[in-house]
Amino acid sequence: MSTFTRKRVALVGLGHRGTGMWGRELLDAQGRWVEMVGLCDSNARRREHAQSVIGADVPVHADYTRMLREVRPDCVIVCVPDHLHDTFIVEALEAGCDVITEKPMAISAARCARIIEAEQRTGRRVDVAFNYRFTPTSVQLKQLLASGVIGPVQSVDFSWFLDVQHGADYFRRWHARQDRSGSLFVHKASHHFDLLNWWLDDEPVQVFARAALRRYGRxxxxxxxxxxxxxxxxxxxxxxxxxxxxxxxxxxxxxxxGYVRDACVFRPEIDIPDTMSASLSYRSGTQVNYSLNTYLPIEGYQLAFNGLEGRIEVRQHERQPWAAPPADEIRVLRNAGPARTLWVAHGAGGHFGGDAALQDRLFRPAPTDPLGQRAGARAGALAALCGIAAMKSVASGQAEAVEAVVQHAP
Structure with a gap:
């Protein structure tokens, strides 16, 4: 009888996401499949606290290169700030490790290209943690669209709402600097662009965007x-x-x-927009209208797919000042025939169950991935490049091409 060898995992970046989902929660849920062999962070007090929170007797390191050399993990989970992703990902690949990285994969086209080149050269694998692909509502939508129930999709309207609790938090942190996060078009919206790319099974080619800083900063x-x-x-x-x-x-x-997590949201050096909209065109000709706002009284999204034979409407509630249904609402309307409403219950745990389902797919033995939910470097690049092109469009006032740095990636 065969025995299963646990995957040896190291974690770099011991902040909220790293210590939580990729630390304590990972070991609680996936301890049968995962052995944590190293923790790394540049801050000594954070290292000490994270080790106690994770609750495992795991060596902690200040030097990333030394950790890779000494513990020789099978896989490295990268949770450092966005502008450092490519540096840590490439070094792990070159050390013979697979990589799981938080989104966005990188904040520039050149950095995306660097990761893809290193992945191909080393023969290792990069997975991007697009947990929203794994939420019950996202899965239901993928299945509906793949079934052809509304025919070929011609246009999409996608509005994402961040309330003042969640939205303001980005402007307290390092995310409020474009050179650190690439802006929320890259950091936050890469989730949303990835969902569009995955739902449509298509690739974006051009973006026209507008954006402004209207509530925070100056x-x-x-x-x-x-x-x-x-x-x-x-x-x-x-x-x-x-x-x-x-x-x-x-x-x-x-x-x-000196890094504080409660910096003033009105500090003048903030240089990312808080109000964003974009028009995307895809290879198939599908048109997408997208918006993101960061200071609203509600949290969640509205979404509609318009096909040649019908329409799918979605309302996802997360927080709002009224009683909302305890499930997401999907309406399927066909040009001929009755409409139907589907109620999709949220899963347990973070991101409506998406966090746990993502971990299952990455670490538990599974023979197939029927919906293509695992997102590799190509998907990570395509999602980031949508936001990168959007910010270029904001600056130029013109439509910008989604750069083709992924054309040879698997």
Missing amino acids: NGVQGGTRCRTCERRCEFHTDIGADPWLAGLYEQASQLD
């Missing part, structure tokens, strides 16, 4: 550098000390590196 009055020391207490005030999880990972660590 649009408000900066009362202090951060909430913790600010006496003004504006509507965006947050108390990081009230959350032991964040306080342990960031507040104590900030004394060593």
Whole structure:
């Protein structure tokens, strides 16, 4: 009888996402399949706290190169800030490791190309953690569209809403600098662009976009550098000390590196937009209208696919100031015949069950991937390149091509 050898995994970047989903939660759910062999972060206090939170006797490292050399993992999970992704991914590939990276895969076309080249040269694999592909509603939509129930899709309307709790949080952190995140068109919207690419089974070729900074940055009055020391207490005030999880990972660590997680949302150096819209065209001719807003009273999305034979409408509720149904609503309307409504219950755990399902697909033995949910470097690049092209379009005022750095990638 054959025995299964657990995959030896190392984790770099011990912030909220790394320590949570890819640390403690991963070992709780996938401990039968995964052995955590190394943790790495540049901040000594964060390393110490993360090790205690994860709850495993795992060696911690300050030096990434040394960790790779000493523990020789099968797979490295990359959770560092976005502008560092390509550096850590490529080094892991060159050390003979597979890689799982948080989105976006990279924040420029050149960095995407660098990752793809390294993956092909080393023969290792990159997976991008697009957990939204694994939510129950996303799966249901993929199956409906693949069935041809509304015929070939001609256009899509996709509006994503971030409420003031979630949206403002990006402007407190490193994400508010374009040189760190590529903007929310890259950091956040890469999830949404990936869903479109996957649902449509198509590739984007051109983007025209508009964007502006309307609510945060210089649009408000900066009362202090951060909430913790600010006496003004504006509507965006947050108390990081009230959350032991964040306080342990960031507040104590900030004394060593100066990075705070409650920086003022009105600081003048913020240079990413908070109000975004884009028009995308695909190889098949499908047209997409997309928008993202970051300061709304609701959280969730509205989505519609318009086909030659009908329409699919979706409303996903996450937070709102009224009682919402405990499930997502999908309406299937055909040009001929009755309409039907599907209610899709949320899964357990983070991202409506998407986090756990993604981990299952990545680590549990599975013979097939019938819906193509695993997202490799090609998918990661295509999603990021949509946002990169969008920001180029904002700057130029013209439609911009989605760069073809992935044309030879598998």
